[in-house]
Amino acid sequence: MWTLFLVAAGAASAQSGAGAQRALQKALNTGIKAAAGATGAYVVDLTTGQTLFATGASTPRMPASVEKLYTTATALLRFGSNGTLTTNVAGSGSIDAGGTWHGTLYLKGGGDPTFGSASFDRYAYGTGATMQRLVANLVRQTGLTAVQGRIAGDEAYFDSERGTSATGGQASTYIEGLLSGLAYDRGLANEQGTAFQTRPALFAAQQFASALRAAGVKVPKQTPVVTAVTPTGAQPLTSVHSPRMATLIRLTNAPSDNYLAEMLLKGVGAHFGAGGTTAAGAAVVRSQVLQAFGIRPRILDGSGLSRSDRTSARDMVTTLRAMAANPDFVNSLSVAGETGTLQLGLQGTAAQGRCRGKTGTLHDVANEVGYCTARDGHTLAFAFLMNAVDPTLGHSMEDQMTVALAKYSG
Numbered sequence: 001m002w003t004l005f006l007v008a009a010g011a012a013s014a015q016s017g018a019g020a021q022r023a024l025q026k027a028l029n030t031g032i033k034a035a036a037g038a039t040g041a042y043v044v045d046l047t048t049g050q051t052l053f054a055t056g057a058s059t060p061r062m063p064a065s066v067e068k069l070y071t072t073a074t075a076l077l078r079f080g081s082n083g084t085l086t087t088n089v090a091g092s093g094s095i096d097a098g099g100t101w102h103g104t105l106y107l108k109g110g111g112d113p114t115f116g117s118a119s120f121d122r123y124a125y126g127t128g129a130t131m132q133r134l135v136a137n138l139v140r141q142t143g144l145t146a147v148q149g150r151i152a153g154d155e156a157y158f159d160s161e162r163g164t165s166a167t168g169g170q171a172s173t174y175i176e177g178l179l180s181g182l183a184y185d186r187g188l189a190n191e192q193g194t195a196f197q198t199r200p201a202l203f204a205a206q207q208f209a210s211a212l213r214a215a216g217v218k219v220p221k222q223t224p225v226v227t228a229v230t231p232t233g234a235q236p237l238t239s240v241h242s243p244r245m246a247t248l249i250r251l252t253n254a255p256s257d258n259y260l261a262e263m264l265l266k267g268v269g270a271h272f273g274a275g276g277t278t279a280a281g282a283a284v285v286r287s288q289v290l291q292a293f294g295i296r297p298r299i300l301d302g303s304g305l306s307r308s309d310r311t312s313a314r315d316m317v318t319t320l321r322a323m324a325a326n327p328d329f330v331n332s333l334s335v336a337g338e339t340g341t342l343q344l345g346l347q348g349t350a351a352q353g354r355c356r357g358k359t360g361t362l363h364d365v366a367n368e369v370g371y372c373t374a375r376d377g378h379t380l381a382f383a384f385l386m387n388a389v390d391p392t393l394g395h396s397m398e399d400q401m402t403v404a405l406a407k408y409s410g
Contacts, residue, residue, distance in 0.1 A: 017410045020408060020409055020410045021052055021410060024043075024052060024053065024404055024405070024408050025052075025053055027400075027401065027404035028041060028043070028053050028401050028404060029055075031384075031397040031398065031400050031401040031404075032055065032384075032386075032397070032401075034393070034397050035366070035386050035389050035390075035393055035394045035397040035398075036389060037364075037386050037387055037388040037389030037394065038056070038059075038061065038386075038387045038388045038389075039055070039056060039384070039385065039386045039387070039389075040055065040056035040057055040058075040059050040061055040312055040313040040314075040383070040384075040385045041053060041054070041055050041056065041057065041313055041382075041383065041384050041385070041401075042054050042057035042312075042313035042314050042316070042317045042382070042383050043317075043380055043381070043382045043383075043405065044317055044321065044380065044381050044382075045374075045378050045379075045380055045410065046321060046324055046371075046378070046379045046380065046381050047377075047378035047379055048378065048410075050410075052380065052408075052410070054313075054314075056313070057312060057313045057314040057317075057383075058312050058313075058314050059312055060297070060298065060310035060311060060312050061310065061311065061312065061313075061367075061385045061387045062304075062307060062309060062310065062362065062365050062385075062387050063297070063304050063309050063310070063311045063316075063360055063367060063385070064304045064305075064360030064361055064362045064365045064367055065256045065258075065303060065304045065358065065359060065360035065361065065367075066304065066311075066316060066358050066359070066360035066367045066368075066369050066383075066385075067297075067299065067301075067302075067303065067304030067309055067311065067360070068252055068253055068256065068261045068302070068303060068304060068358065069253070069316070069319060069320075069358055069369070070285050070289050070297065070299060070311075070319065071252070071261050071264055071265050071268075071285055071302040071303070072249035072252050072253055072261070072264065072329070072332060073288075073289070073292075073319060073323055073329060074268055074284060074285045074288040074289065075245055075248070075249060075264045075267070075268055076245055076246070076249055076326070076328060076329055077288060077292060078268055078271070078272050078284070078288065079245045079268075079271070080245065081244060081245055081246040081328045082244050082245065082246070083244065083245040084241040084242045084243070084244060084245070085110050085111050085112040085113075085129075085241070085242040085248075085267060086110040086112070086239050086240070086241050086242070087107070087108070087109055087110050087112050087115050087129060087134060087182070087239060087240050087242075088106075088107075088108040088110065088230075088236060088237075088238070088239045089105060089106065089107055089108070089134065089138050089236075089237045089238050089239070090105075090106045090108055090230050090234035090235060090236050090237055091103055091104065091105050091106065091234060091235050091237050092104045092106070092231055092233070092234045092235070093149055095142060095143070095144065098145060098146075099142075099143045099144050099145030099146065100145060100146040100147070100148055100218075101142075101144055101146070101147050101148065101149065102148050102149055103149045103150075104149050104150040104151070104152055104228070105147060105149070105150070105151050105152070105208075105237075106152050106153075106154050106228065106230040106231075106234055107151070107152065107153050107154065107182065107204060107205050107208045108154040108157070108182070108230045109153075109154060109155050109157050109158075109180065109181040109182025109183070109201070109204070110157055110181070111157050111158055111181050111263055111266060111267040111270060111276065112129050112183075112241075112242040112263075113177070113183065113186065113242075113248070113259060113260045113263035113264070114127070114128030114129050114242050114243060114248075114251075115128070115129050115130075115131070115182075115183065115184060115204075115240075115242070116128065116130065116131065116183075116184050116185035116186070117130060117131055117132070117184075117185060117207070118130040118131075118132050118133075120185045120186075124186070125243075125251055127243050127247060128242070128243065129240045129241060129242045129243070130240070131184070131207055131208065131211045132211060132214075132215075133240050134208075134211075134238065134239070134240040135208070135211045135212055135214075135215045135217075136215065137238040137239070137240060138212075138237060138238040139215055139216075139217065141237065141238050142237055142238070144212075144217055145216075145217060145218065146217060146218035146219070147212065147217065147218070147219045147220075147223060148220075149223070150223065150224045150225070150226060151205050151208060151209050151212075151219070151223060151224070151225045151226075152205060152225075152226050152227060152228040152230075153182055153201035153202055153203075153204045153205030153208070153225075153226075153227050153228075154181075154182060154201065154227070154228060154229055154230045155180045155181040155182035155183075155200065155201035155204075155227070156181060156229045156230075157181030157182070157270055157276050158179065158180060158181035158266045158270060158276035158277070159266075159275070159276055159277045161179065161277070161278065162178050162179050162180070162187075162196070163175055163179065164179075164262055164278050164300075164301040164302075164303070164305065164306065165278065165300050165301055165306050165308070166300075166301055166303075166305035166306040166307070167305070171187075171196050173193065173194065174258065174305055175258050175259055175262055175303070175305070176193060176257065176258045176259040177193075177258075177259030177263075178196045178197060178200055179259075179262055179263060179266065180200040180201065181201075181266075181270075181276055182200060182201045182204045183200055183204070183263070184197075184200065184203055184204035184207055186259055187200045187203075199227070201227045202225065202226070202227050205225050205226070205227065206225050209223065209225055245328075246328035246331075246332070248260065248264065249264075249328070249329070249332045250328075250331065250332040252264065252332070253332040253333055253334070253340070253358055254332065254333065254334045254339055254340030254341070255340055255341065256340070256341050256358070256359065256360075258303040258305060261302040261303040261304075262278070262301065262302045262303050263302075264281075264302060265278060265281035265282065265285065265301065265302030265303075266278060266280075266281050266302075267281070268281050268284045268285065269281030269282075269283070269284055272284050278300075278301055278302070281302060282299045282300055282301060282302070285299050285302075286299050289319065292322060293315075293318050293319050293322050294318070295311075295315040295318055295319065296315075297309070297310060297311035297312075297315050298310040298311070299311075304360055305362075307362070311385075312385070313369075313383035313384070313385050314383075316369045316383035316385070317369075317381045317382065317383050320369065320370070320371060320381040320382075320383070321381050324371065324379065324381065330356060330371065333356040333357055333358055333370055333371075334356065334357060334358065334359070334370075335353060335355075335356055336349075336351040336352050336353065336354065336355035336356065336357065336402065336406075337349060337351065337352030337353065338352065338353060341358070341359040342355070342356075342357055342359065342368075342370075345395060345396070345399040346399055346402065346403070349399075349403045349406070350375075350403050350406040350407050351372065351399075351402045351403045351405070351406040354372060354373045354406045355370060355371065355372040355373070355402055355405065355406055356370050356371050357369055357370020357371065357382075357402070358370060359395065360385075361391050361395070362391070363391065364387065364388055364389060364390075364391065365386065365387050365389070365391060365394075366386045366389050366390075366391040366392075366393075366394025366395045366397075366398060367383075367384065367385045367386060367398075368382075368383075368384045368395065368398040368399075368401075368402065369382065369383040369384070369385075370382060370402075372402065372405040372406050372408075373406070374405060374406065374407075374408040374409060374410070375406070375407055375408060375409040376408070376409040376410055378408075378410065380405050380408065382401075382402070382405055384398045384401060386398070
């Protein structure tokens with residue numbers, strides 16, 4: 001009798017699980033049909049390894065901003081969670097017994113997207129590497145009291161292109177900042193972000209001179225402020241470090257920040273690739289995701305603004321599966337109904353607080369990928385890639401599909 005009971009209970013459980021999966025598939029298919037367009041979807045139960053849903057899962061599609069997951073995963077794996085980006089001050093010359101520097105002071109950028117004023121960083125990020133901290137470090141470490149010579153800004157860590165292939169290499173409000181190896185306040189010329197500095201390295205050097213004066217260092221008004229490449233033999237004087245990489249990728253992924261993504265891409269190119277260019281950074285990311293995840297998406301930029309980028313739902317879930325045990329990566333994602341780009345559509349639903357993810361949007365693209373803790377406690381990794389759709393409708397359907405994942409009990 002006991003054996004028969006166990007067999008019957010097992011059969012009932014399997015039947016219940018099959019029914020739950022059929023119900024999930026019906027809900028997901030309903031969302032896909034309502035959105036229309038060209039959609040790929042893939043859902044895997046990471047707890048059991050079972051594929052719960054797949055349709056068009058291997059077809060490459062435009063990733064839009066979910067491509068940031070490839071950029072940030074690469075930055076995290078290459079730099080490490082505690083890795084930072086450094087802005088340096090170096091000097092050609094000497095300092096006398098009274099603390100006067102004779103020669104040229106070089107402000108050398110290291111591609112830190114958070115470098116700027118204390119007030120801007122507080123407003124934009126709640127953290128960051130500030131000019132004020134850099135100057136305080138310089139004064140404390142050198143005893144600097146005055147400058148007799150020049151001040152130069154050096155942005156040579158990156159190339160001079162202000163945009164990406166999606167913007168023809170030109171500055172664009174879509175990038176939400178001005179790409180430069182020495183960017184100050186994202187290269188913005190106003191708080192609204194609608195105008196850019198015309199010469200970011202020169203602007204940063206001018207702000208350096210002003211910050212020195214504000215700290216009590218005597219910098220004569222006639223001091224030449226220029227742009228120049230730091231000579232190889234220049235003496236390192238001080239530096240300031242960005243927030244740790246775990247923080248930088250959180251600042252990128254949760255709000256879907258195009259500027260941070262593109263700066264990080266150039267940063268991995270400069271540090272691990274052929275140079276500080278978008279193309280070099282993209283090559284590092286393609287190499288990294290092939291090596292770490294065994295996938296071959298077409299990656300041309302860091303943010304997903306390029307309409308020539310391509311990836312599949314299966315590629316995205318493969319990445320999510322591989323990164324699921326990395327808390328810094330997982331915690332960089334928006335929390336459904338609570339933070340980032342998933343905050344509004346999922347408030348008050350079963351997905352709130354139970355799902356994390358990343359959205360991607362272009363004028364005809366609506367994508368959503370991430371993780372959900374299902375009702376049975378299992379972790380589900382999912383990717384919904386909707387191309388050739390109305391993005392408002394597409395995201396609405398994807399939100400309903402994400403709720404279905406949170407309610408799933410297999």
